[in-house]
Amino acid sequence: MAELYLGETKNSVFDTYKQDPKLFDEVIQADGKVKKHYQKIVKHFGKLAVEEYQKLDEFAKISFFNQGVTFAVYSDTLKGVERIFPFDLMPRIITALEWEHIELGVIQRNKAINMFLYDIYHEKRIMRDGVVPAQLVFSSNFYNREMIGVNPPGGIYTHICGTDLIRHKDGEYYVLEDNVRTPSGVSYVLSNRETMKKVFSNLFLSHNVQPIDDYPQQLLEMISSVAPDGIDDPTCVVMSPGMYNSAYYEHSFLAQSMGIQLVEGRDLFVDKNFVYMKTIRGPQRVDVIYRRVDDDFIDPLVYRPDSMLGVPGIMGAYKAGNVTIINAPGTGAADDKAVYIYVPEIIRYYLGEEPILKNVKTYRCELQEDFDFVMSNMHNLVVKPVDESGGYGILIGSKASKAEIDKFKKVVSGNRRKYIAQPIMSLSVHSTFIESEANFEQRHIDLRTFSLMGRHKQFVLKGGLSRVALKRGSLVVNSSQGGGSKDTWVIEE
Amino acid sequence: MALYTIEYQSQSQYSEEVLEGIFEFNVRPCSDDSQIIIEEASKNSFMEAIFQFKNLFGFQINRIRKADKFKEFAYTYRAKVQKKKMRLPSKSALSIAEERAELESPEFYIDHHLFLRKSPLTTLKGDNASKVLERKENTSVFEYLMKLNHYVHMMLSYTKNVTQASTTADEALSLKKGVCQDYAHIFIAMARSQGIPCRYVSGYLNQGKKFQGAAFMHAWVEAYLPGYGWLGIDPTNELLADDNYIKVSHGADYLDCSPIKGILKSSCENKNTYQVKVTAQ
Missing domain, CATH: 3.30.1490.270 (Dna Ligase; domain 1)
Incomplete structure (x- = not known):
């Protein structure tokens, strides 16, 4: 099959695609040749006239609307206004080989961060050895003194990580943030894929795309695996701050797809150090809580007394080992962007390995x-x-x-x-359909990965959320700041 | 040896029915080298079983939960406590150089960081930060603590009802008025700023003596004296905590030691009162 170059797709959505030589383009090489793993997709898109493409785009939007995939932005004047997350139909493709590198790097980081968290709440060896300054850790707003001496089931703090990666113009992946508190976005990953399958079902026949639809099952298995000792068939719930939270759609989506209850703080209560859910059949004991409520708000008896989102007494139940909270409270100490600087040292200290993924100079x-x-x-x-x-x-x-x-x-x-x-890292760019231009243009992207850590098991979702800065030249990809997203394919070539 | 009978009573009244409530009491004298509980009992008007657990600092908290409506609540705690005569230091146990070496070692900071970090209640800002009593090179920790005790004692005039539970050291210092917890917070802010670990203590005072603040639960501090350990200091009365002081608990500041905490499902007005009786036998 002849290899495709930019400019060979006449009368298509790629007609006026401009390449900035200073940027790293994920799709097209500097000499204009379409990268090997993008050949089929660009050929397919190159056959589409603008009107045809726009029709598909409409179709995708309707699909999101019907799925109810929305989010809220806090800066909106109207509180809790729901928006559709802008979605770009051109998938971001990562080869299996490259993915392996990312996956190993993410697991390595999470393992080390988890050991770091255990250490800073127990012996504090890494600080005694002068590898990470004690002053820095203890002054973090997220250092949670209630966690001192607490042993979470299986020794796991960071059950769910949302490591953010960017690719610099040198072609290397860098970790930008570790997101080990309550990372969000995975529901978009799953619904993006859902939509892509509807719009471009034939592309999935010609590409060996790694599946991601088992994520809810993997998540449920993981959270069940860290239930308190002696609980064989744990009752797990997703705890949300409620419908005004920007990620409420995700909370309900995850609960529904795992087949477990979605609760708010007021649906739970603590009696004699055990947590119960109020049901029409009376109180039911809860063993595992996947909470999407920040540490500060989970227990008004321990943290902010004015919190209406939490459950009074839940920290006591947790510390007594009667309920598992996911992620563990206090993980934010590793998420502090000043502590991030030390992650490479943290990896060397606990694992005796060289970091696989690079840090950005900070x-x-x-x-x-x-x-x-x-x-x-x-x-x-x-x-x-x-x-x-x-x-x-x-x-x-x-x-x-x-x-x-x-x-x-x-x-x-x-x-x-x-x-x-x-x-200012020059994030790599990816061909992205720009509605106002009715054509593809380069836009900066990043990648949020999702990984799970349970008892004896590590899992990284093969794909992730490729976020795209829709404004020309913008480097800010966050959905709350006008970013969109792409389906992310890991393909076996 | 002194023997005390202590009674803590609290009453709460609500203008409307409260749907659900949970209360925590941190009023039980702790057991340590100098004191021990001989007998104790507590009662609550809900007749609910009391759940006991230990907080972050190892002190026993009594929790009562009411799952249905109420308009008032009363709680009583009684204990007999035996207090040993304490031998208090009159000077530092170590040389100034040894003290410095200990206080300045990185290990020491790691082990005492909870009582060295600033909390919102124990942070002095702006002008007030410049009022900190500095510790001079040739002053031992003990000497400094005694000077600070006098210094803080003189900074405020003991005045009720001008400050509240949420008043910060900074606010109290600007007012130049306050009660025991304000003295304690200012003392803590200054001691910590000089690298001396210091913690907030709540407890009871022998009511037979003419101490300031004996009618209610009292607050003082414990500062770390190298070679000795934690030394109880009461800036409200400018005294060292001796066997007239019955400790309940300690923490980073008042928030760790508040005698009563309640989380209620209601938005109505409430009236809380409490009484303390301490008699020496």
């Missing part, structure tokens, strides 16, 4: 030398708060005005522990 504003550098180079850096997610509160120096930078410098100087800075 400056800790708390350190004088780093602070000075950040202050004089902010226009070339991304500055992020250590304890936020979803792209909230960040500054991209190259896109900010002088006034914005000056203002941010003041903010950072006022709370140096709270900020880190990174060079």
